[in-house]
Amino acid sequence: MDILYIRNLKVETIVGIFSWEKRIRQPIHLDLELAVDIRRAAQSDDIHYALDYKEVSNRLRDYISQSEWHLVETLAERVAELLMTEFGVTWLRLRLSKPAALPAADSVGLLIERGDKQAKPLFAD
Numbered sequence: 810m811d812i813l814y815i816r817n818l819k820v821e822t823i824v825g826i827f828s829w830e831k832r833i834r835q836p837i838h839l840d841l842e843l844a845v846d847i848r849r850a851a852q853s854d855d856i857h858y859a860l861d862y863k864e865v866s867n868r869l870r871d872y873i874s875q876s877e878w879h880l881v882e883t884l885a886e887r888v889a890e891l892l893m894t895e896f897g898v899t900w901l902r903l904r905l906s907k908p909a910a911l912p913a914a915d916s917v918g919l920l921i922e923r924g925d926k927q928a929k930p931l932f933a934d
């Protein structure tokens with residue numbers, strides 16, 4: 810299994826449990842690891858056999874910037890679901906950070922893994 814990664818994807822959105830958090834947009838940073846098999850893309854040199862990181866990041870930025878949740882848990886779970894249902898990702902690791910949440914900390918957030926690491930990854934023969 811190979812991994813396509815996207816590091817520190819930055820999106821601003823409405824997320825938080827307090828009423829003042831409904832009135833502002835806060836930064837969310839994402840680190841993603843997505844299971845793929847890169848061999849067919851490498852052999853063909855054709856983007857059609859690759860998971861297009863630009864397409865993934867554009868879709869995530871659109872989705873997250875328009876979403877409105879109380880908890881980072883909900884946002885992380887929805888992002889994982891989107892990647893699996895819309896892009897066919899069979900396994901992923903997602904770190905979702907909310908850097909502005911705690912003045913005394915650099916960042917807070919979640920690290921989740923979803924899917925089956927043993928499953929045939931995207932683009933495998």
Ligand SMILES: Nc1nc2c(c(=O)[nH]1)N=C([C@H](O)[C@@H](O)CO)CN2
Pocket residue numbers: 824825826827830879880881882907909910911
């Ligand atoms: N486990 C969580 N704890 C907290 C969350 C959250 O989403 N998950 N959110 C908040 C507030 O929105 C906080 O970020 C505002 O500073 C507090 N705890």
